[in-house]
Amino acid sequence: MEEITVQVNVSQQEYKIYIGYNILDTVIKHITQSPYGNRYAVITDSTVKTLHAENFAAKMKKYNNDVLLFDFPAGEIYKTRETKQMLDDFLLDNRFGRDSAIIAFGGGVVGDVAGFVAATFMRGIPYIQVPTTTIAQADSSIGGKTAVDYPQGKNLIGAFHHPCSVFIDTITLATLDERNFTSGLIEVIKHGLIRDKNLFDFFNRNSEYILSRDHSEHARTMTDLMRKNCTIKNEIVAKDAKENNLRKILNYGHTIGHAIEHLSGYSLLHGEAIAVGIATEAFFSYKLGLSSHEDYIEQRNIIKKIHLPVTIPGEIKNEDIMKLMLLDKKAKAKQPEFVLLKQIGETFLFEGGKTTTPIPEADVMSLLKEFRQTKS
Ligand SMILES: NC(=O)c1ccc[n+]([C@@H]2O[C@H](COP(=O)([O-])OP(=O)(O)OC[C@H]3O[C@@H](n4cnc5c(N)ncnc54)[C@H](O)[C@@H]3O)[C@@H](O)[C@H]2O)c1
Numbered sequence: 001m002e003e004i005t006v007q008v009n010v011s012q013q014e015y016k017i018y019i020g021y022n023i024l025d026t027v028i029k030h031i032t033q034s035p036y037g038n039r040y041a042v043i044t045d046s047t048v049k050t051l052h053a054e055n056f057a058a059k060m061k062k063y064n065n066d067v068l069l070f071d072f073p074a075g076e077i078y079k080t081r082e083t084k085q086m087l088d089d090f091l092l093d094n095r096f097g098r099d100s101a102i103i104a105f106g107g108g109v110v111g112d113v114a115g116f117v118a119a120t121f122m123r124g125i126p127y128i129q130v131p132t133t134t135i136a137q138a139d140s141s142i143g144g145k146t147a148v149d150y151p152q153g154k155n156l157i158g159a160f161h162h163p164c165s166v167f168i169d170t171i172t173l174a175t176l177d178e179r180n181f182t183s184g185l186i187e188v189i190k191h192g193l194i195r196d197k198n199l200f201d202f203f204n205r206n207s208e209y210i211l212s213r214d215h216s217e218h219a220r221t222m223t224d225l226m227r228k229n230c231t232i233k234n235e236i237v238a239k240d241a242k243e244n245n246l247r248k249i250l251n252y253g254h255t256i257g258h259a260i261e262h263l264s265g266y267s268l269l270h271g272e273a274i275a276v277g278i279a280t281e282a283f284f285s286y287k288l289g290l291s292s293h294e295d296y297i298e299q300r301n302i303i304k305k306i307h308l309p310v311t312i313p314g315e316i317k318n319e320d321i322m323k324l325m326l327l328d329k330k331a332k333a334k335q336p337e338f339v340l341l342k343q344i345g346e347t348f349l350f351e352g353g354k355t356t357t358p359i360p361e362a363d364v365m366s367l368l369k370e371f372r373q374t375k376s
Pocket residue numbers: 045046047048051074075076079106107108109110112132133134135136139140141142143144145146155172173174175176177180270
């Protein structure tokens with residue numbers, strides 16, 4: 001198991017990310033030797049419970065840890081205040097106290113909800129992330145953003161609360177369905193695009209091993225990929241934990257992507273919508289003269305190579321995308337904000353070193369129209 005030490009500037013809190021293949025036994029020994037609390041609540045969802053978490057909790061108990069397992073139904077629709085309330089009640093009813101710790105064991109939904117519970121229970125208790133989806137391992141388990149969805153919108157109520165440790169075991173991805181596995185890879189590609197050409201090139205060179213999950217090189221490649229990926233995500237978060245400027249580059253592809261995700265009625269997975277968002281925002285970067293045509297094509301090609309979409313679904317109207325982008329909490333003065341690329345591995349810095357730029361509504365509308373007409 002490899003480890004990266006992360007210094008989070010704002011809170012001066014340091015935490016470690018452990019990455020490896022088939023490391024859960026070692027993780028349990030590590031937790032037993034260096035406890036994070038006197039009692040543990042392993043929080044998971046109904047799917048991950050039977051696949052991995054039950055086994056994990058049973059082994060934790062074997063090592064004499066005081067552990068209770070709690071699950072809620074799988075799916076984004078359960079990332080709610082009701083689920084959080086249920087979890088708060090569970091902890092209170094079972095007399096968990098300030099000396100306890102939470103283990104968030106699952107995908108991004110589990111990580112976000114369990115992290116939010118940890119942020120507020122007894123005014124904040126420690127928690128550990130054990131992410132089990134590509135998105136959670138590549139993105140959501142790192143950075144300390146926790147939240148639940150509200151009827152008014154996604155991730156509206158939450159907190160910044162950093163985990164004490166993140167344990168990434170790439171073996172858990174073996175049980176993940178193909179669509180969730182592949183679509184989450186877009187966040188890895190995004191990290192390469194915005195910050196590290198080497199990561200992008202590594203992905204391109206090794207895409208066959210990454211995608212062929214029964215290939216003998218798959219496990220080693222995924223562990224390498226996650227290590228490189230997490231180093232980049234960490235570097236960005238550590239420099240700007242509260243998203244004042246630099247951290248915003250993580251939203252590349254997300255201004256358009258979030259709107260498309262919502263307008264698809266969530267029939268597109270997050271990663272699929274972000275793939276379209278990246279293709280579109282790459283086109284904007286090229287058309288606005290900030291990056292080259294080759295870089296735009298290269299971005300499209302890698303998305304196509306991993307079989308994710310690069311075109312906006314026909315039934316989604318530009319006017320509706322525009323409306324939603326203006327509603328986004330990041331939009332300012334009635335103009336959507338965009339992160340744009342200078343070249344692969346680097347985003348464009350605008351006046352005063354700003355990482356985002358507003359684009360007037362009329363320009364966005366004509367760029368969207370032109371994007372839909374392009375063939376390559
Ligand atoms: N906090 C952040 O910084 C951040 C960043 C990106 C995404 N997110 C959030 O993450 C969520 C999306 O994450 P996700 O795609 O992991 O969703 P998810 O947690 O719903 O997982 C997707 C599906 O895979 C199942 N699953 C999880 N692990 C499995 C495994 N090992 N084997 C088989 N099935 C498994 C789950 O039960 C679920 O049905 C969204 O709510 C999004 O807002 C948060």
